[in-house]
Amino acid sequence: MFKQRRNASSVACTYRQKKIAMTLKRTSHSCFNGVSRPKSGRINLPVAPNCNIQCNYCNRKFDCLNENRPEVISKVLSPRQALYHLEKAMTFSQNITVVGIAGPGDPFANPDETMETLRLVRDKYPEMPLCVSTNGLDLLPYIDELARLQVSHVTLTINAIDPQIGREIYSWVRYNKKMYQDIDAAKLLIKKQLESLTRLKEAGVTAKVNVTVIPGINDFHVITVASKVAELGADILQCLPFYHTKETVFENLYETSAEMVQEIQDASSRFIPQMKHHTRCRADAAMMLKLAESAASPEKTLEYRPYIAVSGIEGVMMNQHLGEAERFLIYSMDDTGKCILVSAREAPQTGGGEQRWKELAETLKDCGTLLVSGAGNSPTKVLNTHGIEVIVIEGVIKKVVSGIFSGQDLKELLHRSQIHSGSSNCNGMGKNCG
Numbered sequence: 001m002f003k004q005r006r007n008a009s010s011v012a013c014t015y016r017q018k019k020i021a022m023t024l025k026r027t028s029h030s031c032f033n034g035v036s037r038p039k040s041g042r043i044n045l046p047v048a049p050n051c052n053i054q055c056n057y058c059n060r061k062f063d064c065l066n067e068n069r070p071e072v073i074s075k076v077l078s079p080r081q082a083l084y085h086l087e088k089a090m091t092f093s094q095n096i097t098v099v100g101i102a103g104p105g106d107p108f109a110n111p112d113e114t115m116e117t118l119r120l121v122r123d124k125y126p127e128m129p130l131c132v133s134t135n136g137l138d139l140l141p142y143i144d145e146l147a148r149l150q151v152s153h154v155t156l157t158i159n160a161i162d163p164q165i166g167r168e169i170y171s172w173v174r175y176n177k178k179m180y181q182d183i184d185a186a187k188l189l190i191k192k193q194l195e196s197l198t199r200l201k202e203a204g205v206t207a208k209v210n211v212t213v214i215p216g217i218n219d220f221h222v223i224t225v226a227s228k229v230a231e232l233g234a235d236i237l238q239c240l241p242f243y244h245t246k247e248t249v250f251e252n253l254y255e256t257s258a259e260m261v262q263e264i265q266d267a268s269s270r271f272i273p274q275m276k277h278h279t280r281c282r283a284d285a286a287m288m289l290k291l292a293e294s295a296a297s298p299e300k301t302l303e304y305r306p307y308i309a310v311s312g313i314e315g316v317m318m319n320q321h322l323g324e325a326e327r328f329l330i331y332s333m334d335d336t337g338k339c340i341l342v343s344a345r346e347a348p349q350t351g352g353g354e355q356r357w358k359e360l361a362e363t364l365k366d367c368g369t370l371l372v373s374g375a376g377n378s379p380t381k382v383l384n385t386h387g388i389e390v391i392v393i394e395g396v397i398k399k400v401v402s403g404i405f406s407g408q409d410l411k412e413l414l415h416r417s418q419i420h421s422g423s424s425n426c427n428g429m430g431k432n433c434g
């Protein structure tokens with residue numbers, strides 16, 4: 001009986017697969033189109049730090065593993081910082097053809113940030129393909145707006161459709177502020193995932209399903225998942241190998257072999273097209289722009305601010321308090337990632353209270369960051385409200401500026417520096433800050 005049903009389904013699937021394959025071939029989404037991959041790329045905007053479930057293979061120290069980006073850690077950006085990051089990335093690379101939100105937690109455990117980011121990006125880039133990757137628990141209420149925003153692709157990770165198997169994979173699920181565990185957690189998650197998949201297809205959104213193949217846990221079940229999601233209209237399936245991660249329930253399980261993945265793909269392909277070219281997604285890691293720079297960019301900044309301003313007495317060390325600065329050195333980054341001095345700008349006259357700092361903000365309006373060895377509360381506040389982040393730091397100017405441009409962790413950048421954002425490092429030694 002099962003065999004007959006499978007064969008009938010296979011015939012219907014062949015026609016549908018051809019249609020889907022043609023559609024996916026045309027898309028510029030680098031994940032869906034293996035041919036376009038070398039020339040095109042997806043940029044992930046990490047605006048979603050929280051997660052609403054606990055997968056037993058995830059220790060939350062890296063980006064959502066359902067996205068298959070092991071060992072990638074994204075700094076979290078606010079929606080506006082994310083747009084700023086994208087704008088800068090677009091100026092560096094012509095290859096960005098898809099913008100995605102995939103974590104580092106789950107996009108819909110952070111729905112406000114996720115939806116705001118998608119709105120901002122759609123507003124700025126009306127033609128840009130958008131995609132989202134989620135575990136599906138909280139996706140349902142947002143599908144209509146995703147369709148309105150023309151989010152073209154949604155990836156759902158569905159590791160099981162049988163709650164008895166799901167209970168082995170998920171420790172807990174938090175839904176509507178209530179915690180669920182064991183079989184209840186699995187039942188709820190699977191129900192929401194399948195409802196979301198159905199609704200996505202009704203709304204005309206391309207749906208990819210990811211399955212993490214976990215040996216001994218769900219490897220024998222993946223074909224059943226494939227059959228079910230195909231029946232609900234999923235467009236393509238990606239079987240992801242399981243990699244063990246320390247400090248997780250599954251840390252001692254065997255990893256999935258390439259042969260096992262291949263075998264499961266072959267068996268599942270009777271029901272649904274397979275994504276095979278996508279090994280380990282390094283879309284973000286490969287981007288030439290580092291997130292740290294955008295994370296350090298001011299919250300209110302929407303303009304493109306390519307420069308970093310520095311106050312230093314002799315132009316080698318950062319050793320000058322903001323209140324004492326007579327000029328600011330302006331640095332940029334060239335195509336090779338090297339920091340270059342662009343210009344020196346005069347500081348406004350001392351005195352004049354707040355007006356002086358407003359004038360400085362105008363002088364530095366193309367700078368996202370100002371590096372000084374000390375700063376008072378009042379100027380810091382004025383500069384912050386004008387979109388300039390003030391970082392109090394000491395050290396060799398070129399080393400620090402290059403480090404910031406290339407996304408290094410500031411704490412690792414200098415051995416002896418005291419690093420603060422804003423005025424907290426002001427020791428009162430600086431003059432003329434009023």
Ligand code: SF4
Nearest residue numbers: 051055058064065066
């Ligand atoms: S969905 Fe699972 S893998 Fe992704 S962040 Fe949450 S717990 Fe980790």
